[in-house]
Amino acid sequence: MPTPPMEAPPAIELLGIDKSFGTVRAVKGVSLRIESGTITGIVGENGAGKSTLMSILYGLYHADAGEICIDGKTVRIEGPRDAIARGIGMVHQHFMLIDSFTVLENLVLGAEGGPLLAKGMAAARAELARLGRDYDLNVDPDRLVADLSVGEQQRVEILKVLFRGARILILDEPSAVLTPQETDRLFRILATLKERGVTIVLITHKLREIMAATDRVYVMRRGEIVAERRTTDTDPEALAELMVGRKVRLDLDKAEAHLGEVRLKVEHLSLVDSRGVRLLDDIGLELRAGEIVGIAGVTGNGQTELLQVLAGIRAPTGGSFSVCGRTVDRAHSCDPAEMRELGVAHVPEDRLRQGMVAAFRASETSILGHHHEPPFSRNYIMSNPEVSAHCAQLMELFDVRPRLPGLRSDSFSGGNQQKLVLAREMAHEPKVLLVGQPTRGVDIGAIEFIHRELVKSRDAGCAVLVVSVELDEILSLADRILVMFAGRIVGEVEQRRADERTLGLMMAGAGAG
Amino acid sequence: MDDALSLVFVMLAATLRVATPLVLCAMAGLFSERSGIIDVGLEGKMLMAAFFAATTAAVTGSAWLGVGAAIVAAEVLALLHGFACITHRGNQVVSGVALNILAAGLTVVLGAAWFARGGQTPSLVGEQRLMPLFFSKAGDNILVYVALASVPLTWWIVSRTRFGLRLRAVGEMPLAVEAAGISVAWLRYRAVLLCGLLTGLAGAYIAIAQNAGFSRDMTAGQGFIALAAIIFGKWRPVPAFGACLVFGLLDAIAIRLQGVRLPGLGEVPVQLIQALPYLLTIFLLAGFIGRAVAPKAAGIPYEKER
Numbered sequence: 001m002p003t004p005p006m007e008a009p010p011a012i013e014l015l016g017i018d019k020s021f022g023t024v025r026a027v028k029g030v031s032l033r034i035e036s037g038t039i040t041g042i043v044g045e046n047g048a049g050k051s052t053l054m055s056i057l058y059g060l061y062h063a064d065a066g067e068i069c070i071d072g073k074t075v076r077i078e079g080p081r082d083a084i085a086r087g088i089g090m091v092h093q094h095f096m097l098i099d100s101f102t103v104l105e106n107l108v109l110g111a112e113g114g115p116l117l118a119k120g121m122a123a124a125r126a127e128l129a130r131l132g133r134d135y136d137l138n139v140d141p142d143r144l145v146a147d148l149s150v151g152e153q154q155r156v157e158i159l160k161v162l163f164r165g166a167r168i169l170i171l172d173e174p175s176a177v178l179t180p181q182e183t184d185r186l187f188r189i190l191a192t193l194k195e196r197g198v199t200i201v202l203i204t205h206k207l208r209e210i211m212a213a214t215d216r217v218y219v220m221r222r223g224e225i226v227a228e229r230r231t232t233d234t235d236p237e238a239l240a241e242l243m244v245g246r247k248v249r250l251d252l253d254k255a256e257a258h259l260g261e262v263r264l265k266v267e268h269l270s271l272v273d274s275r276g277v278r279l280l281d282d283i284g285l286e287l288r289a290g291e292i293v294g295i296a297g298v299t300g301n302g303q304t305e306l307l308q309v310l311a312g313i314r315a316p317t318g319g320s321f322s323v324c325g326r327t328v329d330r331a332h333s334c335d336p337a338e339m340r341e342l343g344v345a346h347v348p349e350d351r352l353r354q355g356m357v358a359a360f361r362a363s364e365t366s367i368l369g370h371h372h373e374p375p376f377s378r379n380y381i382m383s384n385p386e387v388s389a390h391c392a393q394l395m396e397l398f399d400v401r402p403r404l405p406g407l408r409s410d411s412f413s414g415g416n417q418q419k420l421v422l423a424r425e426m427a428h429e430p431k432v433l434l435v436g437q438p439t440r441g442v443d444i445g446a447i448e449f450i451h452r453e454l455v456k457s458r459d460a461g462c463a464v465l466v467v468s469v470e471l472d473e474i475l476s477l478a479d480r481i482l483v484m485f486a487g488r489i490v491g492e493v494e495q496r497r498a499d500e501r502t503l504g505l506m507m508a509g510a511g512a513g
Numbered sequence: 514m515d516d517a518l519s520l521v522f523v524m525l526a527a528t529l530r531v532a533t534p535l536v537l538c539a540m541a542g543l544f545s546e547r548s549g550i551i552d553v554g555l556e557g558k559m560l561m562a563a564f565f566a567a568t569t570a571a572v573t574g575s576a577w578l579g580v581g582a583a584i585v586a587a588e589v590l591a592l593l594h595g596f597a598c599i600t601h602r603g604n605q606v607v608s609g610v611a612l613n614i615l616a617a618g619l620t621v622v623l624g625a626a627w628f629a630r631g632g633q634t635p636s637l638v639g640e641q642r643l644m645p646l647f648f649s650k651a652g653d654n655i656l657v658y659v660a661l662a663s664v665p666l667t668w669w670i671v672s673r674t675r676f677g678l679r680l681r682a683v684g685e686m687p688l689a690v691e692a693a694g695i696s697v698a699w700l701r702y703r704a705v706l707l708c709g710l711l712t713g714l715a716g717a718y719i720a721i722a723q724n725a726g727f728s729r730d731m732t733a734g735q736g737f738i739a740l741a742a743i744i745f746g747k748w749r750p751v752p753a754f755g756a757c758l759v760f761g762l763l764d765a766i767a768i769r770l771q772g773v774r775l776p777g778l779g780e781v782p783v784q785l786i787q788a789l790p791y792l793l794t795i796f797l798l799a800g801f802i803g804r805a806v807a808p809k810a811a812g813i814p815y816e817k818e819r
Contacts, residue, residue: 079691079694080692083694096689098682098686099809100681101682109682109693110693114675115676117673117677
């Protein structure tokens with residue numbers, strides 16, 4: 001007698017998962033079901049609880065309540081060890097790789113195959129070669145991880161998961177650090193894995209990737225699953241609306257730029273650090289009043305250093321730049337306070353460490369750099385009422401929530417922190433505005449707002465330089481796009497002639513040609 | 514010719530004698546620091562171990578029981594350090610300094626209470642001490658050989674074993690170790706315990722092999738010199754061993770030069786010579802050794818849930 005066809009149990013089933021950090025309920029009674037051999041996307045804004053949920057599945061956090069079923073069986077996952085034993089592997093947003101180790105050493109960590117390394121390492125080397133052939137994931141086993149590109153490091157992470165025999169692969173924001181080409185390659189790898197029966201969970205906030213790679217998508221908002229869709233039945237606008245909970249406009253209305261005088265002129269600028277590494281190499285650029293120039297590039301190609309030099313945080317070791325009539329070079333350096341006096345405002349990339357003092361009240365953050373000026377300070381004495389009033393006004397203007405000038409700066413969400421920093425920098429009507437990663441860790445609603453403010457500032461005649469690793473952001477904001485690679489500017493494109501493919505090739509160092 | 518040879522032999526033996534506690538201590542600190550736990554308490558552990566070694570040897574008459582007691586004493590302090598820094602994520606430097614102060618005070622108080630000799634233990638003789646094995650003049654007791662063996666052994670453990678791989682990993686990036694399904698705390702406790710074992714041997718050596726009894730503060734900063742040796746050696750066993758030998762040689766020269774009139778200079782002040790190892794430490798640490806890259810996670814308490 002033929003056995004009746006049985007429906008395969010789902011690879012993962014979560015039932016009523018709940019998790020709080022202190023008083024914040026990060027995940028609220030989430031249930032979801034992920035079918036075996038599919039690619040499922042979990043999409044949501046920063047802080048929606050996606051990563052927390054997956055960290056629970058991987059055993060890094062413990063759920064306060066709820067049940068986890070793997071292949072139809074209820075399991076207890078006390079730690080990553082249990083998760084690995086159940087065939088779950090995770091590629092974290094911040095790679096869990098040890099820079100000073102070789103690829104092979106990273107691969108075997110936790111699966112060494114005995115108390116002595118020699119035997120296990122030899123076996124792992126053979127296995128690595130096999131995996132590399134099977135999945136087109138070739139990486140030299142003897143190279144140091146520190147010397148690998150980010151894309152290669154990610155491949156090592158995936159290899160690590162496969163090496164442990166995982167059948168369920170969780171990827172947390174895998175494309176955050178990749179060029180578009182590397183992202184495409186990643187998705188090809190994922191497709192191969194899916195063919196071989198691996199179940200894949202993709203956590204991302206990039207809707208385009210959800211559309212490109214997944215079979216099914218769950219949308220999370222404020223710790224809850226608010227929707228489940230088949231990818232073919234939905235579109236980015238609908239998903240964005242579900243994520244934010246209201247209609248969102250993904251495109252940005254922008255009038256033609258009215259170019260004014262040159263406010264910032266950079267010539268042959270270079271920066272060599274104390275170890276002799278050339279961080280900036282012969283940079284030249286011009287920034288005019290009334291335009292937004294965007295600098296695209298993969299993290300770590302000198303954008304951070306360029307902003308630091310232009311903001312006066314580091315002195316150039318060669319070349320010069322002139323800003324609002326003042327020339328800065330090796331012999332005539334300029335500190336950030338002088339830069340501010342000249343009318344240069346700076347929204348740093350690392351908001352929490354350079355943009356604000358985490359432990360300060362919002363009101364104090366709102367005057368940093370201007371704290372010595374009246375009316376905030378007279379005769380070396382701070383006037384708290386004035387500071388609070390100023391902060392309250394900025395919060396109103398930039399819609400910072402909650403509107404509490406007395407709250408610690410790091411108690412605000414990423415988006416609200418950024419709005420506060422931006423409000424501070426824009427409050428003094430700068431002539432030049434330097435912005436690093438304007439929307440890193442910022443929710444969609446605030447992204448819209450910040451982009452509009454930057455464009456407003458441009459239209460008011462400010463010269464704006466935006467550095468971002470989010471290519472979409474550069475494409476929609478900038479009037480002119482420069483691409484940085486290995487400390488050099490390798491290409492320049494007008495916005496209307498820019499497309500993702502050519503920019504991506506430049507970002508990977510394939511040259512402007 | 515014979516004179517020169519015997520001088521070389523004497524200097525070599527003296528260097529090894531002086532370097533032995535440094536080597537043991539440096540290997541001890543290396544295990545701890547490679548796991549990400551900074552240990553400025555090497556000195557305190559060694560002092561405590563020296564005291565209990567001398568006390569036990571004096572009371573029981575057995576040098577070997579002295580060594581055992583030294584190890585137990587050092588392990589107790591090591592576990593305290595682990596409890597403060599690993600379990601309770603305390604500040605590692607503060608905990609280490611506290612242990613040093615505790616050891617400096619406790620040894621004197623207990624010594625005064627038990628033996629009433631102003632903090633000293635009775636002089637040890639015969640079976641109460643570890644005696645030279647092969648060359649009576651060289652002072653080559655068993656712990657000198659243990660110290661010599663500890664260097665290749667440490668190298669082998671750190672670079673060739675599973676434990677070593679995990680140890681190096683946890684000192685660089687504990688989160689990656691956790692994510693690989695390995696317990697960060699247990700790894701670090703094992704490293705700290707190894708550190709206790711080796712500092713215990715170092716302390717025993719000072720009290721019952723190199724000297725014949727305990728006197729207050731007898732470790733005289735050697736724990737810190739060992740710490741410096743670890744840094745010169747860039748947290749690698751063999752170079753750290755080399756640094757210990759340099760310190761040992763300096764010390765041996767210092768002892769030899771005392772009271773000697775050098776041509777053109779006259780009698781070299783004893784104080785200057787004794788200060789030589791410390792001066793060298795400052796000079797070298799001030800940047801003559803190039804960039805020393807410490808284990809990345811050293812000194813940072815590991816917290817999983819933010």
